[in-house]
Amino acid sequence: MRRFGRTLVTAVLTVAVITGTAGWASADTQQAVTGPVPGTAAWLAEPGLRAGGGAGTGPGAVRGLPDPGRAAPREVARFFAALDPDEAQALVRRHPLVVGNLDGVPVALRYQANRIAILASGEARYLSLAGAGRQILAFDPRGRGQVAEVFGDLARAEHVAVIVPGSDNDASTHDRTRKPYSGPGGMAQALRASTGDATAVVAWTGYTTPVGVGLDAAQGRLAEAGAARLTRFLAGLDAVGAADPALFCHSYGSVVCGLAARNTDARDIVVLGSPGMRADNVAALHTRARVWAAKSPSDWIDDIPNVEFAGLGHGADPTSSAFGARRVPAADAEGHAGYFVPGTQSLAAFAAIATGAAR
Missing domain, CATH: 3.40.50.1820 (Alpha/Beta hydrolase fold, catalytic domain)
Incomplete structure (x- = not known):
C-alpha cells in the first residue's frame, strides 16, 4: 500500500511538472496523421501496367500498382525494379505524392516526386524544400x-x-x-x-x-x-x-x-x-x-x-x-x-x- 501511495504521489507530481514546466505548457492536442497520403485512391484506380516479364510476372501480364496501405516495402521495391524508365517516370508525374512517400521506391524517384509534390502544394512555407540540390525523401502535407x-x-x-x-x-x-x-x-x-x-x-x-x-x-x-x-x-x-x-x-x-x-x-x-x-x-x-x-x-x-x-x-x-x-x-x-x-x-x-x- 505504501508503495502504491508513493507511485500515485509521483504520478501526480509528473502531471504537475509536465503541465507546468517553464510556464509554457500547451493543451494543444494533436491528431496523429496515419495511413496513406492523399492521392492513394487515384493511384489504386490505375488500370495497371503491362509486365515485361520482371518480378515474377509473365510477359504481357497486367500488374496492379502496389497498395500503399498494405504492400510491404520489399514488394514495392520489386514492383519498381520491374518497371522500365518510362513507366516509372509516368507514375512520378501522375502520382507524385504517392511515389514520394511510398517506402521501397528507389530514392532518386522519391526525390524527384517530392519536388513535384512540394511545388504543386502551393504552400509558400514549403517551397524552400524544393530548392536545388535538396533530397526530400518524404513529404506529407x-x-x-x-x-x-x-x-x-x-x-x-x-x-x-x-x-x-x-x-x-x-x-x-x-x-x-x-x-x-x-x-x-x-x-x-x-x-x-x-x-x-x-x-x-x-x-x-x-x-x-x-x-x-x-x-x-x-x-x-x-x-x-x-x-x-x-x-x-x-x-x-x-x-x-x-x-x-x-x-x-x-x-x-x-x-x-x-x-x-x-x-x-x-x-x-x-x-x-x-x-x-x-x-x-x-x-x-x-x-x-x-x-x-x-x-x-x-x-x-x-x-x-x-x-x-x-x-x-x-x-x-x-x-x-x-x-x-x-x-x-x-x-x-x-x-x-x-x-x-x-x-x-x-x-x-x-x-x-x-x-x-x-x-
Whole structure:
C-alpha cells in the first residue's frame, strides 16, 4: 500500500511538472496523421501496367500498382525494379505524392516526386524544400506537415544515420535559421559534417509530434503512431539496400524509438535528452542494437520524474546505471537542444557511433 501511495504521489507530481514546466505548457492536442497520403485512391484506380516479364510476372501480364496501405516495402521495391524508365517516370508525374512517400521506391524517384509534390502544394512555407540540390525523401502535407530529408548519398553510403526529433517539429519548422542545430535538419547536417561526410544522414520528421510540453508529451499516443511510421520507413530503407542505420532520437523522439526498437534493423540506438523509452531497461527494448544515452547537466528534462503510471510518463531514465545503456559524454552540451552543436563532446561521440568507430 505504501508503495502504491508513493507511485500515485509521483504520478501526480509528473502531471504537475509536465503541465507546468517553464510556464509554457500547451493543451494543444494533436491528431496523429496515419495511413496513406492523399492521392492513394487515384493511384489504386490505375488500370495497371503491362509486365515485361520482371518480378515474377509473365510477359504481357497486367500488374496492379502496389497498395500503399498494405504492400510491404520489399514488394514495392520489386514492383519498381520491374518497371522500365518510362513507366516509372509516368507514375512520378501522375502520382507524385504517392511515389514520394511510398517506402521501397528507389530514392532518386522519391526525390524527384517530392519536388513535384512540394511545388504543386502551393504552400509558400514549403517551397524552400524544393530548392536545388535538396533530397526530400518524404513529404506529407497533411496536418502540420511531415518531411524527411537526406544529406549525403543514401544509396552508396557505407554508414547511415537517422535523426528522430521530438516535440514542436514539422515540415514548416524543418529549416530553422534561429538555433539551427536544435532542429532535425540542422542536427543532420552537423552530424554529417562531423563524420567528414562519410555518413548519409536522414532528418526524419515523419510523425505527428507533440506541441509544447503538455499531455501529448506526457502520453505515448503520438509515439505509438510514430513508431509504426518509423518502422515502415526503416523497412523502406532496407528494401532499397541502404546500410543498417544508427538512430539518434531526441527528447520525445526517444519514446518513438523505444517503442519501435524491437521492429527495426538499427545497429545503434542513441537517445539524448530522453524522458524515457517506455521500457525499464535495455533488455526490455528487445533489440539487438547497441543502446546509448546522453543527458546534459543543464537539460531541463532532468526535472521530469521518470515514471510511467496510468498512461502518463515514459518510464526509466535511459542514462541511469540500472537502465544499462552505454553513456555518451554530454557535459558541455547546453540545455535540452545543444547536443549537436559543433565542438561538443556529444557530437564527437555521435560521429564515432554513426561511423561505427565507437566501442
